[in-house]
Amino acid sequence: MFEIVEKKSLNPTVTLMKINAPKVAKKCEPGQFIILRTDEEGERIPLTVADFDRENGTVTIIFQIVGATTEKLNHMNEGECLHDFVGPLGRATETDGLKKVAVVGGGVGCAIAYPVAKKLHELGVEVHSIVGFRNKDLVILEDEFKKASSKFVLMSDDGSAGEKGLVTDALKKLIESGEKYDRVITIGPLIMMKFVCQLTKQYEIPTVASMNPIMIDGTGMCGGCRLTVGGETKFACVDGPEFDGHLIDFDEAMARGAMYRPFERKAHEDTCNLFSQEVK
């Protein structure tokens, strides 16, 4: 069993948990993911590793409450145990030979972008972090990003935190001002990553996007996480989750990501109703 050793609310819809999982902690690297189940009947959900502590045997996950399982997960407390926790899965972020990188994160995707920025920073790579949120209440990991970056740009849709605008506006400005990146790494909503990749393609900057599709086993068996990259079918779980952003078919990925949305919405509502009944 995998104990929740720490739980922290980062904003009203995003929660951080440290999970006791020594085997996973021993092996995981930034860019990889885990799959968990909250209980015996639970669904398997993939979450990218946000941090890890090999010495204490813990793995940190950060999740946004979007559906029934994340709602249930958010109702679990320190001392309780997850039923299943498997990993690390997927390939780690490639960092070889990088000198200067722009890390572009959006929303809860910043939870995954942060360990990548941190690792690059530790390797001596010059890191510029550009992170975007809808508004100031949703900002997460600001201090952490600042520590891991030589330049940090915070953007918000409404201007309530940092500058008003999109991450692509900030990235474009930096590129136009003469910053030369050997790679852009982008992690966030599909629509954001799509536009980041469109932008960097114009400037011919190699770009990697971290994909988080629907998945069941996470080991290459089911093929549910497939996406089209450069005209070829790839499995995010074994070939990814990071891919060449200039080759990903984002429109297809968005359609596939929406496949279970009506089911998920209803399941989330049912779970919320269940919890509110318990409170009564």
Next chain:
Amino acid sequence: MPNMSKRNEMPVQNPDVRNKNFEEVALGYTEEQAIDEAKRCLGCKNKPCTKGCPVQIDIPSFIQQVAEGNFAEAYKIITESSSLPAVCGRVCPQETQCECKCIRGIKGEPVAIGRLERFVADWHNAQPETPVEKPVLNGHKTAVIGSGPSGLACAGDLAKKGYDVTIFEALHIAGGVLSYGIPEFRLPKTIVQKEIDGLKALGVKIETNTVVGKTVSVDELMKEEGFESVFIGSGAGLPRFMNIKGENLSGVYSANEFLTRINLMKAYKSDSSTPVQTGKKAVIVGGGNVAMDAARCAKRMGADVYIVYRRTENELPARAEEVEHAKEEGIIFKFLTNPVEIKSDENGWVKSIVCQQMELSEPDASGRAKPVPVPDAFFEIETDSVIMSIGTSPNPLIKSTTNGLDTQKWGGIIADENGLTSKEGVYAGGDAVTGAATVILAMGAGKTAAAAMDEYMQNK
């Protein structure tokens, strides 16, 4: 006096009832039926049926015991050669193995060996449990990767010999394809669980949620964790696709995904947290047992189901019984039909599948008549979902993380007739070696490897 030309029919659920539930289709023989059927056996001295069995069960001897009503003795004889009788009695292709060699089959129907095996195993499982005596440990530690048929068989044989056996399983429950692949109505999961509990009673440890190649490597198991030998039974691997336009649309599943959602994650239950969307109409592409399983699951989810297959009924690789059951349940077969494109609606969901008419020409390298397209003969089938069931290719995870493990060009692990791979102390068997095959062949490979591993560890 038993009927010598016709076998005893096994009671089954009515097709129109069973195609709406997930309960087991075949209900099994009664004691009277089993004894009557067993009396049809001629007890041939040269045992042709045994020669047809991949694990050489002493078939005439166990049937003789059934005929005399000694079911416990019959069970003992079967388990001398087979680790999973309740499973194999249900899913083995007996008609191409033991039963096709039966002398009764020359003039009439062969003895129903599979049904008798199933009867004996079910009879045994219904008896009060006798406490299992844990074998005395011999001080050797060994690892088994994967808890499918080959892994379970290998682990069972080694545990009985006194080895300290740990099975590593990637998923959250054990059983491999028996759990995620074969549907409840063909192989109830309580039977699989019973086999697994039996292994645990022998002292076998099962570590779920462990992906070998990721969580831990084969080399680490051997160098750091003290496992003297390792058996790799990691299964068939990644689903194949046709590489046609529209294959990644919403509503297109691999059979692996579709069956995993239904069998492992219980998507057929209304309170399951994992959904599956079959829609009103489903098209399954392929003609193997997995395609039949997917089709019959889709039918039970309420869809009108079509199987499209590019050859004819004669070339279907699925077991005759599965095809028969599928037809009875109302599944429609479209033969000589090959998909060329999947079309979408405005939301990226499957709307239809475009197929081309095929015809058979000369046999190809596999000996089967080769299907060739009929020029300009295209037609469209409207559908809400498409399930691709055209095979698998090996998972590279273990190969890429194990030093000195050689694989075939197509990715299968290379192993000799005893299951030994190119790496000392490392054995392999089942679909990971042969490519997708049967439960019984995998089980047999697990048993063979267990014997070789025993010899290796004793002489080390």
